[in-house]
Amino acid sequence: MGPEKKKRVGIMGGTFDPIHIGHLILAECAYEQFQLDTVLFLPSGNPPHKPERKDGATDQERLAMVALAIQDNPHFSLDSEEMYRSGFTYTYETLRLMKERHPEEEYYFIIGADSLMAFDTWRNPEQICENCVLLAAVRDRMDTASMEQKIDELHRSMGAEIYLLQSPNIDISSTKLRKSYRNHQSIRYFVPERVLDYIRENHIYE
Ligand code: ATP
Numbered sequence: 001m002g003p004e005k006k007k008r009v010g011i012m013g014g015t016f017d018p019i020h021i022g023h024l025i026l027a028e029c030a031y032e033q034f035q036l037d038t039v040l041f042l043p044s045g046n047p048p049h050k051p052e053r054k055d056g057a058t059d060q061e062r063l064a065m066v067a068l069a070i071q072d073n074p075h076f077s078l079d080s081e082e083m084y085r086s087g088f089t090y091t092y093e094t095l096r097l098m099k100e101r102h103p104e105e106e107y108y109f110i111i112g113a114d115s116l117m118a119f120d121t122w123r124n125p126e127q128i129c130e131n132c133v134l135l136a137a138v139r140d141r142m143d144t145a146s147m148e149q150k151i152d153e154l155h156r157s158m159g160a161e162i163y164l165l166q167s168p169n170i171d172i173s174s175t176k177l178r179k180s181y182r183n184h185q186s187i188r189y190f191v192p193e194r195v196l197d198y199i200r201e202n203h204i205y206e
C-alpha cells in the first residue's frame, strides 16, 4: 500500500444489546462492497437517545458479546473508545477524535435505514459528514426510493456523502431479541452461538 492510499475503515456503531447477525451481515456487506481494509465495531457509550437501558446488558457485557461475535473474522475488530468517556457520547465527537489520531484513515460509517431517516436529529450531523462517508442499508423493508430521497436531501442540506449498501432485509432487532429471550423463546441463530452461551452463563436479559 503506497503512502498515497488511505486506509479504508468501516465503522459499525451500535448499542449491541445484544449484537446480532444483522450487525454482522451489514459489516461484511460493507467490507466487501466498498473494498474496506477493516471494520471497527464501536459500541456506543451513553447515547442520548437511549438514556434508560435498565433491562439491558452492562457496558462490559456488551463489549464482551461484541468481542465474542467478531473473534473469528480477521477484518473485524472492537473499538472501545466510547466506553470510557463520561456523560453522553456523540458520534460527531468520536469521529473527530478518530480523525485527529488517524489522519491517514478514511471512515465509512455503516447505518441501517432507521438511522438514516433519523440522521438529522443526531448531534452536529454536518460535522459527522465532514469526517466520514455514510453507508446505509435497508431495514424494515423500507423502499429504496424513500432512502434515495433522504440521501439526496442530506446531500443538499449538509453535503453528506451517502451510499446505499446492498444487503438483504434482515428482520431482526436487539429489542425483539431481548423480549424473545425474556419470554423463553429461542434466539438461536439470530446471535452467534458464543454470544448466546455468554448470555446464558451471565444471566443477561432474564
Ligand atoms: P435496538 O433494538 O436496541 O435499537 P438494534 O437492533 O436497532 O437494537 P442498534 O445497536 O440500535 O441495533 O443498531 C446499530 C446500527 O445497526 C443502527 O444504525 C441500525 O440501524 C443498524 N441495524 C441494526 N439491526 C439492523 C438490521 N436488522 N438491519 C439493518 N440495519 C440494522
Ligand code: MG
Binding pocket: none
Ligand atoms: Mg436501534
